[in-house]
Every structure is written in C-alpha cells, then in structure tokens.
Amino acid sequence: KAGVTQTPRYLIKTRGQQVTLSCSPISGHRSVSWYQQTPGQGLQFLFEYFSETQRNKGNFPGRFSGRQFSNSRSEMNVSTLELGDSALYLCASSLEALEQFFGPGTRLTVL
Amino acid sequence: AQSVTQLDSQVPVFEEAPVELRCNYSSSVSVYLFWYVQYPNQGLQLLLKYLSGSTLVKGINGFEAEFNKSQTSFHLRKPSVHISDTAEYFCAVRGVTGGGNKLTFGTGTQLKVEL
Numbered sequence: 469k470a471g472v473t474q475t476p477r478y479l480i481k482t483r484g485q486q487v488t489l490s491c492s493p494i495s496g497h498r499s500v501s502w503y504q505q506t507p508g509q510g511l512q513f514l515f516e517y518f519s520e521t522q523r524n525k526g527n528f529p530g531r532f533s534g535r536q537f538s539n540s541r542s543e544m545n546v547s548t549l550e551l552g553d554s555a556l557y558l559c560a561s562s563l564e565a566l567e568q569f570f571g572p573g574t575r576l577t578v579l
Numbered sequence: 580a581q582s583v584t585q586l587d588s589q590v591p592v593f594e595e596a597p598v599e600l601r602c603n604y605s606s607s608v609s610v611y612l613f614w615y616v617q618y619p620n621q622g623l624q625l626l627l628k629y630l631s632g633s634t635l636v637k638g639i640n641g642f643e644a645e646f647n648k649s650q651t652s653f654h655l656r657k658p659s660v661h662i663s664d665t666a667e668y669f670c671a672v673r674g675v676t677g678g679g680n681k682l683t684f685g686t687g688t689q690l691k692v693e694l
Contacts, residue, residue: 472622499679499680501679501680501681501682503682503684510684510685510686510687511669511671511682511684511687512684513681513682513683516679516680516681518679523679523680524678524679524680524681526681558622558623560623560680562680566611566628566630566673566680567625567628568625568680568682569625570615570622570623570624571622572620572621572622573621573622
C-alpha cells in the first residue's frame with residue numbers, strides 16, 4: 469500500500485504570497501490531519517478533516533485554511549504569508565482508528 | 580485539553596547501552612498515548628501506542644514503554660541502542676473522547692547514539 473504523499477516537498481515563497489499544499493492519504497483513509505512543525509513551537513495541530521468536513525481545528529489564525537475532497541485528498545492553504553509561517557507542514561491520515569500515518573512533509577520557506 | 584512534557588531535549592548514549600526517554604502528560608480526561616520517531620528530513624513514524632490493557636507496551640525496533648497512570652508518565656525504553664536509533668523522539672497524547680484524531684505532542688527528545 470502506498471503511504472501518505474505530500475506535494476510539493478519543498479517550496480519557497482515571499483511574504484504576502486499565498487500557498488497551497490497537497491496531501492494524498494493512504495487509500496481508504498477518510499481522516500486527514502495537518503500539523504505545523506517549527507524549531508520554536510514544535511509540532512502543532514492545524515486541523516483535521518473527515519469525510520470532507522472539518523472535524524477539529526487548532527489555534528491558528530484564519531489565514532490557515534483547508535479542505536478535503538470526495539476522494540479524501542486534502543489541501544491546506546495559507547494566505548498572506550509571514551516569515552513565521554516557515555515550517556515543515558506534515559499531513560497524517562487515519563482509518564478512523566487510532567494510528568495516524570504521517571507523510572514526509574512539505575518544507576515551506578518564506579522569504 | 581492535554582499537554583505533554585518531555586523533560587530531556589537531548590540524550591547522548593553510547594551504542595549498546597540502555598536508554599530511557601521520559602514523557603509526562605497532563606489531561607482532565609482519559610488518554611491514549613503514543614511515541615513517534617522522526618529521522619532527518621522525514622515525517623513521523625509510530626513506534627508504539629498505549630490504548631488500554633497491559634501497561635507495558637512493546638513497539639518496533641526493540642522499543643517499549645510503560646504507562647503509569649498514577650505518575651501520569653509514559654517513558655520510552657530500549658535495553659540496547661544502535662547507531663541507527665539516532666533520531667528525534669516525540670511523545671504524544673490524544674483524549675479518549677472528543678477531539679477527533681488531534682494529537683498533542685511534546686517538544687521532542689533528540690537521541691544521539693555514539694560509538
């Protein structure tokens with residue numbers, strides 16, 4: 469079975485731009501969660517989608533948004549990028565069980 | 580709400596020596612507990628999880644952890660480490676009810692195995 473895939477793997481943007489990251493979960497998994505990882509704040513939960521509905525949301529500003537499609541693929545969008553948004557963004561999928569499988573992440577650099 | 584404390588940010592250890600990585604959690608509800616490992620430039624890989632039942636949990640790569648409810652701890656142990664165990668280790672918690680699949684992570688412990 470293919471694992472969780474995330475595209476792109478690396479991204480460089482400038483302040484003020486917007487970015488869209490993509491996550492393809494393991495086949496059959498309906499839950500997709502997003503996390504931000506930075507050296508200063510560690511791993512922080514962004515949001516979770518299940519069957520196209522946002523089920524849970526972390527404490528991030530409204531510039532961070534996401535969605536999930538009928539095939540369970542998910543995208544997250546960050547608008548008006550700030551320097552502090554530079555991070556590794558990790559996606560995880562789950563079969564509504566308790567184990568989450570993580571993708572390799574997208575490394576976003578904001579200049 | 581839950582929180583996780585990993586007391587040691589770095590743990591150096593010689594190859595073939597035992598190691599313990601400490602994790603304490605705080606929660607107002609019952610929890611599930613997890614340990615993940617992250618190798619450089621990679622995502623997270625699940626080492627082991629505690630859901631219920633036996634408090635001693637065995638995972639992959641020879642790791643095990645013990646859930647101690649009274650001390651709210653979930654320390655990770657390995658009796659003999661290998662160079663390939665060098666990585667960052669994260670303890671995580673999830674509430675049994677509510678919250679969906681949201682994981683709350685500790686700040687991580689960098690395990691450095693030396694020859």
